[in-house]
Amino acid sequence: MPTVTLTVNGRSVTADVDARTLLVQMLRENLHLTGTHVGCDTSQCGACVVHVDGKAVKSCTTFAVQCQGTEVVTIEGLAQDGKLHPMQEAFREHHGLQCGFCTPGMIMAAVDIVNRKGAVDEATIREELEGNICRCTGYHNIVKAVEAGAQAMTGKAPARQAAE
């Protein structure tokens, strides 16, 4: 059985896992980090999105062994010193959730969008959220939350597209 060592939310962790163990299974079942969800298990819904070496990936479609030596950040790793991450705070403020099942993946995807694109406008957010599905169809407030979270993270108003 392969031994996998990786850094999760700043902490080095080692686990003996079967080669077929998915990253999401290692996070939830070995490390008990159950904030990362399994929705569709077919790489469509994005409830399982975490960051691997700073990039958003679907942890249901990644083997744990592929992540040997990487830095993984999950939803549990965003808040610092008991203070919510600005994107989490924005989701709370704008009620960017209904049942909450998609929320961890939405927030991890949103932070990745801002890391790549900075302050983003509504059209860009809607396009970039292509890989995250909300089963309550609560997209409107999610988009508002991401826009506000992006502003809070960057300290900038969104760059409007030329057509607007």
Added chain:
Amino acid sequence: MYPFKYQKAATVRGAVSLLGKAEDPKLLAGGHTLIPTMKQRLASPKTLVDLSGAGLSGIEQKGRNIVIGAMTTHAEVAASPIVQQAIPALAQLAGHIGDPHVRHRGTIGGSVANNDPAADYPAALMALGATVHTSKRKIPAEEFFAGMFATALDEDEVITKIAFPVPAKAAYVKFPNPASRYAIVGVFVAKKGSQVKVAVTGAGSGGVFRHTAMEEALAKRFNPKSLEGVGTPAADLNGDIHASADYRAHLVGVIAKRAVAAAIA
């Protein structure tokens, strides 16, 4: 999913050697087709040979070619200043595969080796006249794609990089399935000198194909109007719950016109 043995290759030569020695092996690139397929038990390899440590990613300009390493992700191709400058249609194609998370893992080599009939990259390789470099030879795109989910690759052969000649004009337009973003129909047009190539993905029952009737019409005049009256026989096209063969035949004409319009814009 059934259990398997995981092995990580440090070099291409190492990967080839593992393919020769291991029991029932498959190569693992980004895994974004292979892992879902294994979950469904449509594939059950006994060994996975991971290529992520074999030094196959990177993008460079070599003379009049853009050369992309097999393990380069869709996100890297989409964001590459070299690709954006030389073949913007290719960067745009890569930036619309799947979704952002998929693009962070999925690779060009994996997509090409899988030859899904609805994948985007095969259309780019065919229309741009790309060459697939492998651990043992160089294969022109025309000879590489060998029907749905089939390629010219041998069992112990590894794609190392893909070389794309820089065109004068090119564009890719797809009519995506709204759920999966796979192409129901995708058309890549490219013009280089007096030669025009039109490659269609998503529609053909044998996977990606060149549309020679359109190529002849566009070689005379590279304009969407040249495609009026140029038909696409539905007999060779796919029909499924998303689109009938007749509808796909119609879409090929519409999307090809849009692609030519985008290429000359």
